[in-house]
Amino acid sequence: MSDKQQLRNFVNGEYVETVDGNVSDLVDPTTGEVFAQAPVSGPQDVDRAMRAAAAAFESWRDVTPAQRQLALLKFADAVEARAAELVDVEVRNTGKPRQLTTEEELPPAVDELRFFAGAARLLEGRSAGEYLAGHTSYVRREPIGVVGQVTPWNYPLMMAIWKIAPALAAGNCVVLKPSDTTPASTLLLAEIAAEFFPAGVVNVVCGDRDTGRAVVSHPTPRLVSITGSTRAGKEVAAAAAPDLKRTHLELGGKAPVILFDDADVAAAAEAIAVGGYFNAGQDCTAATRVLAGPGIHDDFLAALVAQARETRTGGPDEEDVLYGPPNNANQFGRVSGFVDRLPDHAAVEIGGARVGERGFFYAPTVVSGVRQDDEIVQDEVFGPVITIQRFTDEDEAVRWANGVEYGLSASVWTKDHGRAMRMTRRLDFGCVWVNTHIPFVSEMPHGGFKHSGHGKDLSVYSLEDYTRIKHVMHNLEG
16 A cells, blocks of 8 residues: 555644554545545544644634734635645545536635635624623623534535634634545645644544544533534534533535425426535535425426436546535445335436446436335435425425424525515525525525534634633722
8 A cells, every 4th residue: 555645644733643553545436446545543643633722722812813814814815826736635535526626616615714714803792881880891702712623525625614714713723533535635724724824723633433532522622513414413412511512513404495386497407406416415405305396296307307317427527527426435325225225106217326337426316206204305315316295285395394303404496475485484494595505605604403403604603603702890999
């Protein structure tokens, strides 16, 4: 394996070796072949990063908002300037289409850094006042300290920025563990950040689930933040409980896409196919659970199958490719398993199979005839599979839409303004789109309800999550 790239942790402003030298293979999902090795960090490696972050916080906490803003703006400029390099690393590690990664992921990531740079100077508290005679009270909003963070493999670079940017803008230091299958771009991001932030402010430790547990259970961080599965979120919450750490959990989703009979069939089919298949459906907000009205169901199913037939999966540099492969062999097995276990009343209208003989490519798939209690309706597939159900009326659509454990996102498709307003109020999801699905903006919060977790990414709400509130009272006679 000496000819393979050897990655290292990034701690206290430099690349470092792990204590015991354990490594894991990184597999190119387009070929199934090993292309690099990454460290598997143990408790001593995590402790080293935590100590570096804690030491850096002693001075970083006193940096003014204007100085934090400037550092984040310079960081954003550097990420933009090195976009091609970051895309190369991201594409090799994930198999994503190069052009889409360049156009759809890098610009928002840079924008998010710039947004939080500005937001660093906008944290406000209520005005000071005399709420007790002879005393003046006011509120301080302070950084929490060291933050432990865990990111997933579906958007390694973007999710790292979603975590790092608000934490640094609020004056915290971070120890981040990327997914064991996709650490490469996060390490490069930390290297770039080191040019603009003091050593120890941004630290990255690679590893497996045990490494993540060590980050979460370490006594130093006062907040732990994860983007991942509901299972992982529950484990993080349990591991954080003994120290009463705060948790920020952005977890799975099972987004309903509700089409009423007055929706534009062609426009909806095109948008929902993109929203369901983009990034191989590996998105917790993916448009993969369609609920269609009785008058539109058949026409929409035909249009959706036509869209799937025109959708291509392939390697990073192939033309006219919407998505690459599922990220790893386990995820490929999970996706195919859902389809293989379909009940007899469900039908695979198109797809449902591996594409090619190398890598983990899976065909764009449409499944009809599913019922509300089917596994594929209730559980997150996280793959390029869209199901469709026929509802009878608005109440049933709401009941089915809300009738899952998740509560992250949903969309409603109708020309009736009143119906759209009713639906957005009744749907139990943290984000509801109307006549669109999946756009994000830095200014608006992203986060869910129920088993989709709590806390918000993006927006000033995220920045507030990375702060603590302190009441200060002065005796005016003292």
